[in-house]
Amino acid sequence: MKLPFAGRLLAVAMLAAASAALPLSSAFADTEKPKVALVMKSLANEFFLTMEEGAKAYQKEHPADFELISNGIKDETDTANQIRIVEQMIVSRVNALVIAPADSKAMVPVIKKAIDAGITVINIDNQLDPAVLKSKNLSVPFVGPDNRKGARLVGEYLARQLKAGDEVGIIEGVSTTTNAQARTAGFKDAMDAAQIKVVSLQSGEWEINKGNQVASSMLSEYPEIKALLAGNDSMAVGAVSAVRAAGKAGKVQVVGYDNINAIKPMLKDGRVLATADQFAAKQAVFGIETALKMLKGEKVDSGTNGVIETPVELVTQ
Secondary structure, X not given: OOOOHHHHHHXXXXXHHHHHHOOHHHHOOOOOOXXXXXXXXXXXXXXXXXXXXXXXXXXXXXXXXOEEEEEEEOOOOXXXXXXXXHHHHHHOOOOEEEEOOOOOOOOHHHHHHHHHOOOEEEEEOOOOOHHHHHHOOOOOOEEEOOHHHHHHHHHHHHHOOOOOOOEEEEEEOOOOOHHHHHHHHHHHHHHHHOOOEEEEEEEOOOOHHHHHXXXXXXXXXXXXXXXEEEOOHHHHHHHHHHHHHOOXXXXXXXXXXXXXXXXXXXXXXXXXXXXXXXXXHHHHHHHHHHHHHHHOOOOOOOOOOOEEEOOOEEXXX
C-alpha cells in the first residue's frame, strides 16, 4: 500500500528520530573506526618523538583498524598541560587512551574521568602508582618494560669497569614517576652488589640542561666520582658535556637509558659507556595493540599485577 505524501514524510521523520535515539556504538559500529589517543610526555625528548613516529607508522600500516590522535607536552614536568590534553580527549570522545603519564600519582584523577566516560585506558612507559589506582578502585593495564631490571643491567656493566669503594652519582628523572624510581633502584642494586658508593642522588628531571647542571654540581662537590648514572639518555647527554667541561673526559664514565639516536655516536667513541634499549618505536604500538584488543572484547593477559612486560636490552659500544 502506498502512503500519501504527508504520510511518507511522517514515516521518514519517525525513522530519523529512531535512528538518532540509537547509541553511537550501535548506529555507527559498522562504519566508524575507533579513535585512539596517544598522549606522551615531552616531545622535546627524542625518545617520545621516536615513539610517536612508531605509532604513526603502525597506523599507516593498519589504516582500516583505527584513527590515531597524538599529543605531547612541552617539557617533562608539565603535568597540568597533560591533564588538559586528557580532558580534551574526553570531550572529543575518543574510544581509547594510550598514555605515558608525566606524573604517576597526579594523573590518576583525570585517568578516572576518562574511564568513567567509557574510554579504554592503557598505561605505557611510566607506570601509574598502583596504590593510588587501588584507592580509586581503578584497574589500568601497564604495557612496558621492567625499568629496574633494565637499569640493573646497565649498572652491572658499569660496575665491571670500576672497583669496590669507588664513588658514583645517580642523576634521577622526575622523582615522582615510577620509572625514575625503578631505574634508580636498579642502579642502586648493581652498585650495592659491587660495593660501590652512591655519594649523590639528584633529579635531572629527564632534561639535557637540568642533567648537565646536576652533573656539574656532583663533579664539583665530589671530585673523586668515577661515574655518573643517568636515568635517561637526555640527562646522559647533559652529563657528558659536564664531564668534558670539568676536564674529566675519559676519567668519569657516563651511562644512560633509552638508546636514543643522539647517544649512539657517544657509545661508539666512548663518551657514554652503556645504555638500555626499551624500543621506543614499539612502546606506543604495544599499547595501541592492547587497546584495540580490549575494544574488540578480546582477553588481554596482564598477569596478576596488571603488567604486560615488554623487552629491554643492554646496549654497549
